[in-house]
Amino acid sequence: MARITVIGGGYVGLVTSACFAGLGHQARCLESDAAKVDSLRSGAMPIQEPGLAEMWARHSESGNLSITADPAEALSLTSFIYIAVGTPESPDGSADLSYLREAVHTAQHYSDLSRIVCIKSTVPPGTCAGLQSDLNKDARPEDRWTVVSNPEFLSQGRAVQDFMNPDRIVVGSSDAGISQMVAGLYFPLDAPIVSVDSAAAETVKYASNSFLALKISFINEISRLCEHTGTDIGQVATGVGLDSRIGPRFLEAGIGWGGSCFPKDTAALEHFMRSAGLESQVVSAARAVNRGQVEHIADQLVRMVGAGFGKEIAMLGLTFKDGTDDLRGSQVLPLINRLSADGFSIRVFDPSRPVLRNESLPPVTVCDSPQEALFGASGAVLATAWPELVSLDYASARHLMREPVLIDARRALDPGKLKALGYRYARPGDGRTAPHLAQRPELTGTLSAA
Numbered sequence: 418m419a420r421i422t423v424i425g426g427g428y429v430g431l432v433t434s435a436c437f438a439g440l441g442h443q444a445r446c447l448e449s450d451a452a453k454v455d456s457l458r459s460g461a462m463p464i465q466e467p468g469l470a471e472m473w474a475r476h477s478e479s480g481n482l483s484i485t486a487d488p489a490e491a492l493s494l495t496s497f498i499y500i501a502v503g504t505p506e507s508p509d510g511s512a513d514l515s516y517l518r519e520a521v522h523t524a525q526h527y528s529d530l531s532r533i534v535c536i537k538s539t540v541p542p543g544t545c546a547g548l549q550s551d552l553n554k555d556a557r558p559e560d561r562w563t564v565v566s567n568p569e570f571l572s573q574g575r576a577v578q579d580f581m582n583p584d585r586i587v588v589g590s591s592d593a594g595i596s597q598m599v600a601g602l603y604f605p606l607d608a609p610i611v612s613v614d615s616a617a618a619e620t621v622k623y624a625s626n627s628f629l630a631l632k633i634s635f636i637n638e639i640s641r642l643c644e645h646t647g648t649d650i651g652q653v654a655t656g657v658g659l660d661s662r663i664g665p666r667f668l669e670a671g672i673g674w675g676g677s678c679f680p681k682d683t684a685a686l687e688h689f690m691r692s693a694g695l696e697s698q699v700v701s702a703a704r705a706v707n708r709g710q711v712e713h714i715a716d717q718l719v720r721m722v723g724a725g726f727g728k729e730i731a732m733l734g735l736t737f738k739d740g741t742d743d744l745r746g747s748q749v750l751p752l753i754n755r756l757s758a759d760g761f762s763i764r765v766f767d768p769s770r771p772v773l774r775n776e777s778l779p780p781v782t783v784c785d786s787p788q789e790a791l792f793g794a795s796g797a798v799l800a801t802a803w804p805e806l807v808s809l810d811y812a813s814a815r816h817l818m819r820e821p822v823l824i825d826a827r828r829a830l831d832p833g834k835l836k837a838l839g840y841r842y843a844r845p846g847d848g849r850t851a852p853h854l855a856q857r858p859e860l861t862g863t864l865s866a867a
């Protein structure tokens with residue numbers, strides 16, 4: 418059993434604290450937002466994450482888990498300091514490391530025992546080595562710090578499960594003894610330990626997220642080919658994904674990828690490589706395809722609905738995926754911007770009722786139900802695959818709409834059923850459900866003629 422302090426009570430910090438407590442450690446979370454600390458202490462979990470609230474309650478009660486806004490309390494007599502603060506995207510695309518530096522400074526100032534800092538935050542290669550040498554600048558030999566990269570691979574909505582059943586645990590440090598100690602914190606989880614230097618560990622994180630993003634962009638690019646040839650990307654993805662060298666996951670075509678990680682991490686990698694004088698052609702292409710996917714879906718809708726002026730579109734879903742109230746990087750936001758620029762009025766419903774703050778959206782009507790959003794609409798987009806939107810009563814919904822045009826941007830519905838209900842239905846990657854595409858003369862040729 419180790420004493421672990423996690424700096425940062427965001428989604429990674431809370432999950433990491435609770436799961437370390439779950440593994441039998443004494444975990445303390447340091448969060449500067451006193452209101453958040455109070456609400457967690459009173460049993461309210463500020464994020465939607467299956468299993469986390471229960472886990473938090475259980476381990477707080479057993480005394481293995483606590484949260485505080487007081488750095489001295491959090492960092493006294495601790496053995497490992499984890500940093501799990503945000504590294505958001507700067508205006509130039511680079512990772513903003515200011516919260517990280519602040520956290521390291523706090524660790525340096527308040528830690529009376531531990532000299533081991535483990536970075537969970539996603540940081541550019543070389544960051545841990547740089548922090549370590551900064552920390553050790555004036556340190557006495559017995560006070561020397563080690564900064565370890567121990568990246569997280571937690572997907573929102575299944576973060577507890579991902580922590581407890583990892584595909585691998587990556588530990589980056591040139592100090593083999595400390596690497597072993599950090600890897601030991603994950604005992605008894607059954608996962609390969611990838612023990613590497615810190616720059617390699619930092620790169621693993623960027624490469625993993627970027628590879629997943631490009632896998633999705635790739636299938637979205639092929640999905641446009643399927644529309645052209647009159648076939649369906651679902652069938653193609655099944656055939657491709659069964660190659661064990663490729664694998665079936667992250668081959669779901671749709672609206673493209675979003676979230677708080679893929680967009681910022683691919684931007685940071687692009688920026689980092691450019692600053693190093695290197696090209697990031699593949700990552701940049703993945704980003705470009707992702708931007709293009711929004712335009713592609715908007716074009717498809719405009720073709721089906723006709724010019725926008727005065728027409729209303731129901732946007733069913735706003736978050737970057739279902740199961741979260743997170744709007745960061747959601748592809749639905751640029752889709753709304755584009756449709757609004759085309760003259761459509763947008764009526765939005767999202768089951769998580771996300772709070773609209775600085776999302777740089779045009780004025781939209783936020784509705785209390787999908788029915789309200791659909792009422793009088795000339796078209797609808799299923800933009801996030803929330804179960805309640807997928808299982809909506811589309812038979813009666815059709816009668817609320819001015820025109821029964823539906824784009825299933827998540828490919829979550831049954832095309833046959835929707836068509837039988839009288840919808841003019843299309844979904845990305847399905848050339849069989851997009852007759853309007855075949856009407857375009859340049860799209861009727863065969864592949865070889867194209």
Ligand code: UGA
Nearest residue numbers: 569570571572573633667668669673674675676678737738
């Ligand atoms: C992602 C990674 O999956 C985690 O491993 C990583 O730790 C995390 O980022 C992070 O860096 O913190 P997350 O952003 O929660 O996790 O979301 P994902 O489930 O990976 O989905 C990302 C986006 O891709 C979503 O918009 C999702 O709808 C989209 N997606 C996913 C597809 O369009 N198609 C797919 O086949 C899979």
